[in-house]
Amino acid sequence: MTSFASLTSQVFALDPLLIGEFGWAEVGIVVLKAVVTFAILLVSVMLMVWFERKLIADMQHRFGPNRAGPFGLLQTLADGTKLFFKEDLVPDRADRVVFALAPYLSLVPAFLTFAVVPIGGGFDGEKNGTVELFGKETYLQLADPPIGVLLILAMSSIAVYGIILAGWSSGSKYPLLGAVRASAQMVSYEAALGLSVVAVVLMAGSLSTHDIVLQQSGSGFDLFGDFGLPRWNLIATGVVPFVIFLISGTAEANRPPFDLVEAEQELVGGFNTEYSSIRFAFFYLAEFMNTVTLSAIIVTLFLGGPAGPTLAGPAWLWGIVWFVLKLFVFLFTFVWFRATLPRLRYDQLMNLGWKVLIPLSLAWLLLLGAINIGRDEDWNLYVVMGASFAVLIIGWAAIAGALRVGQARHADEEAADSGDTEGVLV
Numbered sequence: 477m478t479s480f481a482s483l484t485s486q487v488f489a490l491d492p493l494l495i496g497e498f499g500w501a502e503v504g505i506v507v508l509k510a511v512v513t514f515a516i517l518l519v520s521v522m523l524m525v526w527f528e529r530k531l532i533a534d535m536q537h538r539f540g541p542n543r544a545g546p547f548g549l550l551q552t553l554a555d556g557t558k559l560f561f562k563e564d565l566v567p568d569r570a571d572r573v574v575f576a577l578a579p580y581l582s583l584v585p586a587f588l589t590f591a592v593v594p595i596g597g598g599f600d601g602e603k604n605g606t607v608e609l610f611g612k613e614t615y616l617q618l619a620d621p622p623i624g625v626l627l628i629l630a631m632s633s634i635a636v637y638g639i640i641l642a643g644w645s646s647g648s649k650y651p652l653l654g655a656v657r658a659s660a661q662m663v664s665y666e667a668a669l670g671l672s673v674v675a676v677v678l679m680a681g682s683l684s685t686h687d688i689v690l691q692q693s694g695s696g697f698d699l700f701g702d703f704g705l706p707r708w709n710l711i712a713t714g715v716v717p718f719v720i721f722l723i724s725g726t727a728e729a730n731r732p733p734f735d736l737v738e739a740e741q742e743l744v745g746g747f748n749t750e751y752s753s754i755r756f757a758f759f760y761l762a763e764f765m766n767t768v769t770l771s772a773i774i775v776t777l778f779l780g781g782p783a784g785p786t787l788a789g790p791a792w793l794w795g796i797v798w799f800v801l802k803l804f805v806f807l808f809t810f811v812w813f814r815a816t817l818p819r820l821r822y823d824q825l826m827n828l829g830w831k832v833l834i835p836l837s838l839a840w841l842l843l844l845g846a847i848n849i850g851r852d853e854d855w856n857l858y859v860v861m862g863a864s865f866a867v868l869i870i871g872w873a874a875i876a877g878a879l880r881v882g883q884a885r886h887a888d889e890e891a892a893d894s895g896d897t898e899g900v901l902v
Contacts (some may be wrong), residue, residue: 505609505852506618513618518588521764525552528764528811535815556757563770564753569647571609578645579751579758583636585631585764589617592685593772595799596704598791599783601692605686615773616782617793624685625677628773629670632728635766636662639737642759643747654746657822658737661727664829667723670836672717674779675844682764689781711780718778718838725774727829729766731810733817736825751816775799813857835875839868 495504504581526541526549533540542546544609566572596616597605606613621627636658642656680688705711710718727734748759775781779802782795819826843864850860 497752501610501612505612506615509614509618513591514587516595517765517768518585520768521761522552523549524768524807527807531808532815536898551803558759559757559805560754562753563757567750570750571645571647574641574645575750576755578638578642579755579762580619582635582762583765585635585638586762586769589628589631589767590765590772591626592621593617593769593797594620594686594689594781595772596782596792596796598653598691598795599780600786600791604690604783616795617686620684620686623683625673625683625688625777628685629673630700630836632669633662633666635728635762638759638762641745642708642751644798646747646748646750650745651749654737654749655730656728657692658747661730661734661737661825661829663832665724665727668720668829668833668837669728670839671832671834672724674720675713675717675837675841676709676835677846678844679709680843685776685781689776689783692780693783706780708778708780710848713778713844714840717773717837720837720840721778722774723828724833725745726810727825729770729876730763731767732814733819735819736822753763756777767807768803771803771810772799774806775802831875831879835872839871843868 530540530548539553544550566575570646576776594605596618597607599605605615608614630878640655643651643658645683646652658704669757676688676694677683678690682691685794688709692709692712694707709728748756751759763890780798781802784794784798786794846860846864847857849855850857
Protein backbone atom coordinates (compact mmCIF):
# COMPACT_ATOMS: atom_id res chain seq x y z
CA MET A 477 0.00 0.00 0.00
CA THR A 478 1.27 3.42 -0.86
CA SER A 479 2.27 5.36 2.24
CA PHE A 480 0.73 8.71 3.07
CA ALA A 481 4.03 10.52 2.55
CA SER A 482 4.55 8.93 -0.86
CA LEU A 483 1.00 9.76 -1.90
CA THR A 484 1.48 13.35 -0.71
CA SER A 485 4.67 13.70 -2.72
CA GLN A 486 2.93 12.42 -5.85
CA VAL A 487 -0.13 14.61 -5.52
CA PHE A 488 1.18 17.86 -4.05
CA ALA A 489 4.85 18.17 -4.87
CA LEU A 490 7.83 16.70 -6.68
CA ASP A 491 10.27 18.14 -4.14
CA PRO A 492 12.66 15.36 -2.96
CA LEU A 493 12.19 16.73 0.57
CA LEU A 494 8.69 15.21 0.63
CA ILE A 495 9.70 11.80 -0.70
CA GLY A 496 9.90 9.15 1.98
CA GLU A 497 9.23 9.73 5.66
CA PHE A 498 7.90 13.14 6.64
CA GLY A 499 8.87 14.39 10.10
CA TRP A 500 9.38 17.58 12.08
CA ALA A 501 12.65 18.33 10.29
CA GLU A 502 10.85 18.42 6.96
CA VAL A 503 8.09 20.58 8.44
CA GLY A 504 10.67 23.04 9.74
CA ILE A 505 12.39 23.28 6.35
CA VAL A 506 9.08 23.87 4.58
CA VAL A 507 8.16 26.62 7.05
CA LEU A 508 11.61 28.19 6.67
CA LYS A 509 11.29 28.13 2.87
CA ALA A 510 7.85 29.76 3.09
CA VAL A 511 9.11 32.57 5.33
CA VAL A 512 12.19 33.17 3.18
CA THR A 513 10.12 33.16 -0.05
CA PHE A 514 7.66 35.67 1.39
CA ALA A 515 10.49 37.88 2.65
CA ILE A 516 12.31 37.76 -0.69
CA LEU A 517 9.16 38.72 -2.56
CA LEU A 518 8.34 41.63 -0.22
CA VAL A 519 11.89 43.00 -0.34
CA SER A 520 11.89 42.60 -4.14
CA VAL A 521 8.65 44.59 -4.37
CA MET A 522 10.05 47.38 -2.18
CA LEU A 523 13.17 47.57 -4.33
CA MET A 524 11.08 47.41 -7.50
CA VAL A 525 9.01 50.44 -6.45
CA TRP A 526 12.21 52.37 -5.72
CA PHE A 527 13.87 51.17 -8.93
CA GLU A 528 10.91 52.18 -11.11
CA ARG A 529 10.59 55.64 -9.58
CA LYS A 530 14.34 56.21 -9.72
CA LEU A 531 14.78 54.96 -13.30
CA ILE A 532 11.82 56.91 -14.69
CA ALA A 533 13.09 60.01 -12.90
CA ASP A 534 16.49 59.52 -14.53
CA MET A 535 14.86 59.11 -17.95
CA GLN A 536 12.92 62.33 -17.37
CA HIS A 537 15.96 64.22 -15.97
CA ARG A 538 14.64 64.32 -12.40
CA PHE A 539 16.14 63.24 -9.10
CA GLY A 540 13.44 60.81 -7.97
CA PRO A 541 13.32 59.53 -4.37
CA ASN A 542 16.30 60.90 -2.46
CA ARG A 543 15.10 61.76 1.06
CA ALA A 544 14.42 58.55 2.99
CA GLY A 545 17.54 56.47 3.42
CA PRO A 546 20.63 56.31 1.20
CA PHE A 547 19.70 57.06 -2.42
CA GLY A 548 16.03 57.07 -1.32
CA LEU A 549 16.00 53.30 -0.76
CA LEU A 550 13.69 53.58 2.26
CA GLN A 551 11.08 55.72 0.48
CA THR A 552 8.79 52.76 -0.16
CA LEU A 553 8.98 51.76 3.51
CA ALA A 554 8.15 55.34 4.51
CA ASP A 555 5.17 55.46 2.15
CA GLY A 556 3.88 52.12 3.44
CA THR A 557 4.19 53.25 7.05
CA LYS A 558 2.29 56.45 6.28
CA LEU A 559 -0.53 54.54 4.54
CA PHE A 560 -0.74 52.08 7.41
CA PHE A 561 -1.59 54.83 9.91
CA LYS A 562 -3.96 56.80 7.67
CA GLU A 563 -7.72 56.68 8.21
CA ASP A 564 -9.46 53.75 6.55
CA LEU A 565 -12.60 55.02 4.81
CA VAL A 566 -15.47 52.81 3.64
CA PRO A 567 -18.24 54.28 1.44
CA ASP A 568 -21.78 54.16 2.86
CA ARG A 569 -23.11 52.21 -0.17
CA ALA A 570 -20.23 49.71 -0.21
CA ASP A 571 -20.56 46.00 0.48
CA ARG A 572 -18.28 45.98 3.51
CA VAL A 573 -17.34 42.29 3.48
CA VAL A 574 -16.45 42.17 -0.21
CA PHE A 575 -14.87 45.62 -0.02
CA ALA A 576 -12.48 44.37 2.67
CA LEU A 577 -11.79 41.03 0.94
CA ALA A 578 -10.96 42.37 -2.54
CA PRO A 579 -7.39 43.62 -1.83
CA TYR A 580 -6.36 40.20 -0.54
CA LEU A 581 -7.71 38.52 -3.68
CA SER A 582 -5.29 40.67 -5.66
CA LEU A 583 -2.32 40.18 -3.33
CA VAL A 584 -2.42 36.48 -2.44
CA PRO A 585 -2.38 35.02 -6.01
CA ALA A 586 0.85 36.88 -6.78
CA PHE A 587 2.57 35.25 -3.80
CA LEU A 588 1.19 31.78 -4.60
CA THR A 589 2.45 32.12 -8.17
CA PHE A 590 5.95 33.07 -7.02
CA ALA A 591 5.96 30.04 -4.71
CA VAL A 592 6.41 27.63 -7.65
CA VAL A 593 9.27 29.58 -9.29
CA PRO A 594 12.79 28.07 -8.93
CA ILE A 595 15.13 30.85 -7.79
CA GLY A 596 18.40 28.93 -7.49
CA GLY A 597 20.21 25.62 -7.59
CA GLY A 598 22.85 24.08 -9.82
CA PHE A 599 21.42 22.78 -13.08
CA ASP A 600 24.64 22.01 -14.95
CA GLY A 601 25.75 18.87 -13.10
CA GLU A 602 24.36 15.75 -11.47
CA LYS A 603 22.47 17.66 -8.77
CA ASN A 604 19.65 18.67 -11.16
CA GLY A 605 18.84 21.75 -9.13
CA THR A 606 18.82 20.10 -5.70
CA VAL A 607 20.55 21.62 -2.68
CA GLU A 608 21.16 20.27 0.81
CA LEU A 609 19.55 22.03 3.78
CA PHE A 610 20.14 20.64 7.29
CA GLY A 611 21.05 17.26 5.81
CA LYS A 612 17.95 17.09 3.59
CA GLU A 613 17.86 17.44 -0.21
CA THR A 614 15.38 19.95 -1.56
CA TYR A 615 14.82 22.56 -4.26
CA LEU A 616 15.34 26.31 -3.93
CA GLN A 617 11.65 26.94 -4.47
CA LEU A 618 8.79 26.76 -2.03
CA ALA A 619 6.84 24.08 -3.92
CA ASP A 620 7.15 22.10 -7.13
CA PRO A 621 3.68 20.67 -7.81
CA PRO A 622 3.29 18.44 -10.88
CA ILE A 623 0.74 20.98 -12.18
CA GLY A 624 2.86 24.08 -11.55
CA VAL A 625 2.06 25.69 -14.91
CA LEU A 626 -1.67 25.14 -14.39
CA LEU A 627 -1.36 26.74 -10.95
CA ILE A 628 0.23 29.81 -12.55
CA LEU A 629 -2.62 30.11 -15.06
CA ALA A 630 -5.22 29.58 -12.31
CA MET A 631 -3.71 32.29 -10.10
CA SER A 632 -3.62 34.75 -13.02
CA SER A 633 -7.34 34.12 -13.51
CA ILE A 634 -8.18 34.49 -9.82
CA ALA A 635 -6.30 37.78 -9.49
CA VAL A 636 -8.82 39.58 -11.68
CA TYR A 637 -11.57 38.82 -9.14
CA GLY A 638 -9.90 41.17 -6.68
CA ILE A 639 -10.18 44.00 -9.19
CA ILE A 640 -13.72 43.14 -10.25
CA LEU A 641 -15.01 42.81 -6.68
CA ALA A 642 -13.22 46.00 -5.61
CA GLY A 643 -15.05 47.97 -8.30
CA TRP A 644 -18.40 46.29 -7.74
CA SER A 645 -18.35 46.53 -3.93
CA SER A 646 -17.43 50.24 -3.86
CA GLY A 647 -20.98 51.35 -4.59
CA SER A 648 -19.79 53.87 -7.18
CA LYS A 649 -20.10 53.86 -10.95
CA TYR A 650 -16.52 54.91 -11.72
CA PRO A 651 -14.83 52.00 -9.91
CA LEU A 652 -17.43 49.71 -11.48
CA LEU A 653 -16.47 50.91 -14.97
CA GLY A 654 -12.83 50.20 -14.16
CA ALA A 655 -13.76 46.71 -12.96
CA VAL A 656 -15.72 45.98 -16.15
CA ARG A 657 -12.72 47.07 -18.20
CA ALA A 658 -10.55 44.74 -16.14
CA SER A 659 -12.73 41.70 -16.82
CA ALA A 660 -12.83 42.39 -20.57
CA GLN A 661 -9.08 42.96 -20.71
CA MET A 662 -8.25 39.82 -18.75
CA VAL A 663 -10.48 37.62 -20.89
CA SER A 664 -9.04 39.10 -24.07
CA TYR A 665 -5.46 38.24 -23.19
CA GLU A 666 -5.91 35.12 -21.06
CA ALA A 667 -6.39 32.89 -24.11
CA ALA A 668 -3.29 34.12 -25.93
CA LEU A 669 -1.21 33.83 -22.74
CA GLY A 670 -2.42 30.27 -22.17
CA LEU A 671 -1.67 29.18 -25.74
CA SER A 672 1.87 30.56 -25.52
CA VAL A 673 2.39 28.58 -22.30
CA VAL A 674 1.09 25.42 -24.02
CA ALA A 675 3.90 25.83 -26.58
CA VAL A 676 6.42 25.70 -23.71
CA VAL A 677 4.73 22.66 -22.16
CA LEU A 678 4.78 20.97 -25.58
CA MET A 679 8.56 21.38 -25.78
CA ALA A 680 9.26 20.47 -22.14
CA GLY A 681 6.83 17.57 -21.85
CA SER A 682 5.99 18.53 -18.25
CA LEU A 683 3.85 20.95 -16.23
CA SER A 684 6.43 21.16 -13.44
CA THR A 685 8.35 24.43 -13.35
CA HIS A 686 11.45 22.61 -12.08
CA ASP A 687 11.30 20.15 -14.98
CA ILE A 688 10.88 23.03 -17.44
CA VAL A 689 14.05 24.68 -16.09
CA LEU A 690 15.88 21.33 -16.09
CA GLN A 691 14.92 20.76 -19.73
CA GLN A 692 16.49 24.12 -20.64
CA SER A 693 19.78 23.54 -18.80
CA GLY A 694 23.01 23.08 -20.73
CA SER A 695 23.74 23.99 -24.36
CA GLY A 696 22.05 22.05 -27.10
CA PHE A 697 21.75 24.19 -30.22
CA ASP A 698 25.16 24.05 -31.95
CA LEU A 699 24.21 26.23 -34.90
CA PHE A 700 27.46 28.16 -35.23
CA GLY A 701 30.22 25.60 -34.99
CA ASP A 702 31.78 25.42 -31.55
CA PHE A 703 29.50 28.09 -30.09
CA GLY A 704 26.58 26.32 -28.44
CA LEU A 705 23.38 28.29 -27.97
CA PRO A 706 21.46 27.70 -24.72
CA ARG A 707 18.54 25.31 -24.71
CA TRP A 708 16.15 28.08 -23.76
CA ASN A 709 12.52 27.75 -24.83
CA LEU A 710 12.92 31.26 -26.21
CA ILE A 711 14.89 29.62 -29.04
CA ALA A 712 13.22 26.19 -29.07
CA THR A 713 9.74 27.64 -29.57
CA GLY A 714 10.82 30.14 -32.22
CA VAL A 715 10.60 33.44 -30.22
CA VAL A 716 6.94 34.03 -31.18
CA PRO A 717 5.39 32.43 -28.01
CA PHE A 718 7.83 34.48 -25.92
CA VAL A 719 6.71 37.74 -27.55
CA ILE A 720 3.04 36.77 -27.16
CA PHE A 721 3.54 35.88 -23.49
CA LEU A 722 5.39 39.13 -22.83
CA ILE A 723 2.61 41.24 -24.38
CA SER A 724 -0.22 39.22 -22.82
CA GLY A 725 1.46 39.18 -19.42
CA THR A 726 1.90 42.94 -19.54
CA ALA A 727 -1.82 43.29 -20.21
CA GLU A 728 -2.67 40.79 -17.45
CA ALA A 729 -0.60 42.76 -14.95
CA ASN A 730 -2.26 46.05 -16.03
CA ARG A 731 1.13 47.52 -16.84
CA PRO A 732 1.52 50.37 -19.36
CA PRO A 733 0.63 50.63 -22.18
CA PHE A 734 -2.25 48.33 -21.15
CA ASP A 735 -3.23 50.08 -17.89
CA LEU A 736 -6.73 50.96 -19.08
CA VAL A 737 -8.17 49.48 -15.88
CA GLU A 738 -7.05 52.62 -14.07
CA ALA A 739 -7.09 55.24 -16.82
CA GLU A 740 -7.12 58.30 -14.57
CA GLN A 741 -8.31 60.79 -17.18
CA GLU A 742 -11.49 58.78 -17.73
CA LEU A 743 -12.27 56.92 -14.49
CA VAL A 744 -11.03 59.24 -11.72
CA GLY A 745 -8.68 56.52 -10.46
CA GLY A 746 -10.10 53.23 -11.69
CA PHE A 747 -11.33 50.29 -9.64
CA ASN A 748 -9.55 51.47 -6.45
CA THR A 749 -10.96 55.02 -6.39
CA GLU A 750 -12.82 54.50 -3.10
CA TYR A 751 -9.93 52.75 -1.33
CA SER A 752 -7.63 54.44 1.16
CA SER A 753 -5.08 53.63 3.84
CA ILE A 754 -3.62 50.12 3.99
CA ARG A 755 -6.21 48.65 1.61
CA PHE A 756 -5.08 51.00 -1.13
CA ALA A 757 -1.49 50.03 -0.28
CA PHE A 758 -2.39 46.37 -0.85
CA PHE A 759 -3.54 47.13 -4.40
CA TYR A 760 -0.41 49.20 -4.99
CA LEU A 761 1.72 46.38 -3.59
CA ALA A 762 -0.11 43.78 -5.71
CA GLU A 763 0.61 45.71 -8.91
CA PHE A 764 4.36 45.69 -8.35
CA MET A 765 4.30 42.16 -6.93
CA ASN A 766 2.62 41.00 -10.15
CA THR A 767 5.40 42.70 -12.12
CA VAL A 768 8.10 40.84 -10.19
CA THR A 769 6.19 37.56 -10.41
CA LEU A 770 5.53 37.99 -14.14
CA SER A 771 9.22 38.63 -14.79
CA ALA A 772 10.15 35.53 -12.76
CA ILE A 773 7.68 33.41 -14.74
CA ILE A 774 9.08 34.66 -18.07
CA VAL A 775 12.61 33.83 -16.92
CA THR A 776 11.46 30.36 -15.79
CA LEU A 777 9.48 29.42 -18.89
CA PHE A 778 11.62 30.92 -21.64
CA LEU A 779 15.13 31.74 -20.37
CA GLY A 780 16.02 28.72 -18.29
CA GLY A 781 15.35 30.21 -14.86
CA PRO A 782 18.42 29.80 -12.63
CA ALA A 783 20.11 27.46 -15.12
CA GLY A 784 23.50 28.72 -16.26
CA PRO A 785 27.20 27.94 -16.21
CA THR A 786 29.04 27.57 -12.91
CA LEU A 787 32.14 29.73 -13.15
CA ALA A 788 33.62 29.24 -9.67
CA GLY A 789 32.31 28.29 -6.26
CA PRO A 790 29.07 26.50 -5.38
CA ALA A 791 26.66 25.80 -8.24
CA TRP A 792 23.54 26.75 -6.25
CA LEU A 793 24.90 30.25 -5.68
CA TRP A 794 25.50 30.79 -9.39
CA GLY A 795 21.92 29.67 -10.00
CA ILE A 796 20.70 32.55 -7.83
CA VAL A 797 23.05 34.96 -9.63
CA TRP A 798 21.82 33.97 -13.10
CA PHE A 799 18.18 34.14 -11.98
CA VAL A 800 18.59 37.64 -10.52
CA LEU A 801 20.40 38.92 -13.62
CA LYS A 802 17.73 37.57 -15.97
CA LEU A 803 15.00 38.93 -13.69
CA PHE A 804 16.59 42.38 -13.67
CA VAL A 805 16.52 42.52 -17.49
CA PHE A 806 12.73 42.15 -17.57
CA LEU A 807 12.12 44.48 -14.64
CA PHE A 808 14.10 47.12 -16.51
CA THR A 809 12.08 46.35 -19.67
CA PHE A 810 8.74 46.88 -17.90
CA VAL A 811 9.93 50.21 -16.50
CA TRP A 812 11.16 51.15 -19.96
CA PHE A 813 7.70 50.35 -21.37
CA ARG A 814 6.08 52.58 -18.76
CA ALA A 815 8.37 55.53 -19.49
CA THR A 816 8.20 55.22 -23.28
CA LEU A 817 4.94 53.85 -24.65
CA PRO A 818 1.66 55.83 -24.71
CA ARG A 819 -1.51 54.19 -23.44
CA LEU A 820 -3.51 52.32 -26.09
CA ARG A 821 -7.11 53.14 -26.94
CA TYR A 822 -9.63 50.57 -25.78
CA ASP A 823 -10.49 49.43 -29.32
CA GLN A 824 -6.77 48.98 -30.04
CA LEU A 825 -6.48 46.88 -26.88
CA MET A 826 -9.31 44.59 -27.97
CA ASN A 827 -8.12 44.33 -31.56
CA LEU A 828 -4.62 43.35 -30.51
CA GLY A 829 -5.89 40.65 -28.16
CA TRP A 830 -8.62 39.05 -30.27
CA LYS A 831 -7.54 39.70 -33.85
CA VAL A 832 -3.76 39.37 -33.62
CA LEU A 833 -2.44 37.55 -30.55
CA ILE A 834 -5.00 34.73 -30.26
CA PRO A 835 -4.86 33.69 -33.96
CA LEU A 836 -1.06 34.02 -34.01
CA SER A 837 -0.55 31.99 -30.82
CA LEU A 838 -2.92 29.24 -32.02
CA ALA A 839 -1.27 29.08 -35.44
CA TRP A 840 2.23 28.90 -33.96
CA LEU A 841 1.15 26.18 -31.54
CA LEU A 842 -0.17 24.10 -34.46
CA LEU A 843 3.12 24.67 -36.30
CA LEU A 844 5.17 23.45 -33.32
CA GLY A 845 2.88 20.46 -32.96
CA ALA A 846 3.32 19.54 -36.63
CA ILE A 847 7.12 19.83 -36.34
CA ASN A 848 7.18 17.61 -33.24
CA ILE A 849 4.99 14.98 -34.90
CA GLY A 850 7.18 15.07 -38.00
CA ARG A 851 10.29 14.61 -35.86
CA ASP A 852 8.75 11.67 -33.98
CA GLU A 853 7.53 9.99 -37.17
CA ASP A 854 10.84 10.65 -38.96
CA TRP A 855 9.21 12.72 -41.70
CA ASN A 856 11.06 15.21 -43.86
CA LEU A 857 11.05 18.31 -41.64
CA TYR A 858 11.51 20.67 -44.58
CA VAL A 859 8.33 19.32 -46.20
CA VAL A 860 6.48 19.47 -42.89
CA MET A 861 7.53 23.06 -42.23
CA GLY A 862 6.78 24.14 -45.80
CA ALA A 863 3.30 22.61 -45.73
CA SER A 864 2.62 24.05 -42.27
CA PHE A 865 3.67 27.55 -43.28
CA ALA A 866 1.51 27.30 -46.40
CA VAL A 867 -1.53 26.35 -44.32
CA LEU A 868 -0.83 29.15 -41.85
CA ILE A 869 -0.51 31.74 -44.63
CA ILE A 870 -3.81 30.60 -46.14
CA GLY A 871 -5.50 30.77 -42.75
CA TRP A 872 -4.04 34.20 -42.01
CA ALA A 873 -5.22 35.46 -45.41
CA ALA A 874 -8.73 34.14 -44.70
CA ILE A 875 -8.82 35.87 -41.30
CA ALA A 876 -7.50 39.12 -42.77
CA GLY A 877 -10.12 38.99 -45.53
CA ALA A 878 -12.90 38.39 -43.02
CA LEU A 879 -11.70 41.33 -40.93
CA ARG A 880 -11.61 43.61 -43.98
CA VAL A 881 -15.17 42.60 -44.90
CA GLY A 882 -16.32 43.29 -41.36
CA GLN A 883 -14.62 46.70 -41.32
CA ALA A 884 -16.19 47.60 -44.68
CA ARG A 885 -19.66 46.65 -43.44
CA HIS A 886 -19.12 48.64 -40.26
CA ALA A 887 -18.04 51.68 -42.30
CA ASP A 888 -21.12 51.35 -44.53
CA GLU A 889 -23.39 51.16 -41.48
CA GLU A 890 -21.79 54.25 -39.98
CA ALA A 891 -22.16 56.11 -43.28
CA ALA A 892 -25.83 55.11 -43.48
CA ASP A 893 -26.44 56.20 -39.89
CA SER A 894 -24.77 59.56 -40.48
CA GLY A 895 -26.90 60.03 -43.62
CA ASP A 896 -30.08 59.35 -41.68
CA THR A 897 -29.01 61.83 -39.02
CA GLU A 898 -28.36 64.54 -41.61
CA GLY A 899 -31.81 63.93 -43.14
CA VAL A 900 -33.49 64.38 -39.80
CA LEU A 901 -31.57 67.60 -39.15
CA VAL A 902 -32.59 69.00 -42.55
